[in-house]
Amino acid sequence: MDVLLIVEITTLIVIINTIVAVITVFHEKRDISAIWAWLLVLIVFPIIGFFVYAIFGRKMTDKKIFNMKSQIRLGIDTIVTNQELRLNSSQFTETQKITKSAKELVNMFLKTDKAILTEQNHVEIFTDGKEKFASLFRDLQQAQHHINIEYFTIRNDKTGQKLVQILEERAAAGIRVRVIYDQFGSHGRNKKLFKKLVELGGEVEPFLASRFQILTFRVNFRDHRKLVVIDGKIGYIGGFNVSNQYIEPSKKFGYWRDTHLRIQGDGVLALQSRFFLDWNATHKTSRVEFNDKYFPRATTINGSTAMQIVSSGPDSDLQQIKRGYMQMIATARESILIQTPYFIPDSGMLEVIQNASLSGIDVHVMIPSVPDHPFVYQATKYYANEILQCGASVSTYNGGFLHAKVLVVDGKMASVGSANFDIRSFRLNFEGNAFMYDKKVAQELQNIFNEDLKRCTPLTLQDFLNQSLWQSFKQRFSRLLSPIL
Structure with missing residues (x-):
């Protein structure tokens, strides 16, 4: 009788768990493959699965999606309209860079991400962490007006401390410094690391963070971007985060091999626009409006690279x-x-x-x-x-x-x-x-x-x-x- 009761209780728990799992997963619109994956987790691991789902599975709130989508792309919207007209014009002629296949890609990015095409950019490629950070730190030390930084990871180690030290020096010199970082990638808010920078007038914000993190933070949606803009004239984008592991070989992984770009030219304006979109959605009081000093045209750069800066995220279904x-x-x-x-x-x-x-x-x-x-x-x-x-x-x-x-x-x-x-x-x-x-x-x-x-x-x-x-x-x-x- 006791065994039969145990079987009946277990069966009831399984049925209830399955029903709740189905309701939970289908409550939000998601890809069919993700639905089956989450059902597997919730059914196979009844209690632990729901805990994992609460942290990793919930979708971004409609309010945050609206905040991301409603931002005005500073200095960009008019250019996008003009470029769409140019690409669709019968007068458009293919160049060595913008071939027919490239033109189709450019057009798609204009329509899906308002990603402007910029030409005559100068691009430097880094594959070594020491060289990348040496270049970045030199550029930061020479900033004259502003520094905008956005990284998935800024660790409180020797490399992160060196970055923040330079930012403190520039902030003390009157340079406007803004920093966005991801809490998940940076292992928390790191208030101690940024304390002096904030006291000197720098502005530091965790990406789309809420006051009550335990209740509302969804670690599934991470700011994985790695962007730096200096005076609207020099930009960095790529895969390097700010951490010792990108400079010093670790015991487990050895040398950390990555690729990053240093950009000069109007492509930096697109990086700037991306940063300000994220800043205005993240910062509740210090929102940025268009200013010529943030969007200077690169009239003296003699580069050869045509490019588009493209972004994506859970605020859009277009991927x-x-x-x-x-x-x-x-x-x-x-x-x-x-x-x-x-x-x-x-x-x-x-x-x-x-x-x-x-x-x-x-x-x-x-x-x-x-x-x-x-x-x-x-x-x-x-x-x-x-x-x-x-x-x-x-x-x-x-x-x-x-x-x-x-x-x-x-x-x-x-x-x-x-x-x-x-x-x-x-x-x-x-x-x-x-x-x-x-x-x-x-x-x-x-x-x-x-x-x-x-x-x-x-x-x-x-x-x-x-x-x-x-x-x-x-x-x-x-x-x-x-x-x-």
């Missing part, structure tokens, strides 16, 4: 950067080179990569050889196997942890930024990428890729055939969770 990746891959005729720490494409992205490989295009994906997130890495290995079966190449980088987010197509177009090739970057994170239409920059990134290959080991189908059943199970199980990783 702009993902669409850009897919469009670039779909237009490839010779080669597709991808560097990413996390390779977890959704079904649409997976199919376009598989189609390219099956069409005879050289598709090569580079991923890390060591995991920083076990479930994520197992899912990455699963999808690596999927594209290997279609003839693509996959290599694991042995020179440390590969954190770069780079796409190069045909040696003509390229993208560098914060967005990984994973569902999280496509749908959940706030991301920012530079899409560049310049053979010189694309071929430089292609050469960097080829140099990195010297430190890689190719993955083969035989490697997956030889792996244990347990390893295969972990990859398949992680793949089930991929929409929410």
Whole structure:
């Protein structure tokens, strides 16, 4: 009788848990793959699953989405209208940079993200943390009017302290300093780190934070962007965060290999606009209005790179950067080179990569050889196997942890930024990428890729055939969770 009672109670709990799980997941609009993934978590792990969902699964509030969408793109809206008219005009002539396929991509970004096309930018590529931060710190020390910084991670370590020290010096000299950081990526509010900077007049805000964090903060939506704008004339965008691990080899990962850009030219104005959108949505009292000093035209820069700064995030269902990746891959005729720490494409992205490989295009994906997130890495290995079966190449980088987010197509177009090739970057994170239409920059990134290959080991189908059943199970199980990783 006692056993029967236990069975009945257990059955009732399972039924109630399943009903509540279905109601919880279907309460908010979400992708079908994410629905099944969350149902799996909530049903298999009844109590723990709901706790995890409360932190990671809830969608962004309508109020915050409105705050993000309602911002005026300072200095940008009029330019967008004029560029749409120009691109759709019969008088438009293709240049060496803006080919027909690039024109289609430019048009898509104008419509989906109001991403203006800027030309004659000068771009410098960094793949080494010491060189990147040395350059950034020099530029910050020479700031004359303002400094705007937005990073996913600003750690309270030697590198983070050096950054803040420079910002304190510039703030003391009368320079307007603004900083946005992500609480999840920076491990909290870091009030101690920024205390003196704030006292000197600097403004520091955690991205879209609320007063009652335990009740309202959704760590699932992270400000993953890495942007710096100095005097409206120099900009940085890419994958490097502010942390010692990007400068000093760690015991676990070794050298942290990433890619970042230093930009001079009107592309900086687009970075500036992106920063102010995030600032005005984050800061409740110190909102920024248009000022010529924030948007100076770069009349003396003799660069050759045409680019668009594209952003995406959970405030829009358009997944702009993902669409850009897919469009670039779909237009490839010779080669597709991808560097990413996390390779977890959704079904649409997976199919376009598989189609390219099956069409005879050289598709090569580079991923890390060591995991920083076990479930994520197992899912990455699963999808690596999927594209290997279609003839693509996959290599694991042995020179440390590969954190770069780079796409190069045909040696003509390229993208560098914060967005990984994973569902999280496509749908959940706030991301920012530079899409560049310049053979010189694309071929430089292609050469960097080829140099990195010297430190890689190719993955083969035989490697997956030889792996244990347990390893295969972990990859398949992680793949089930991929929409929410």
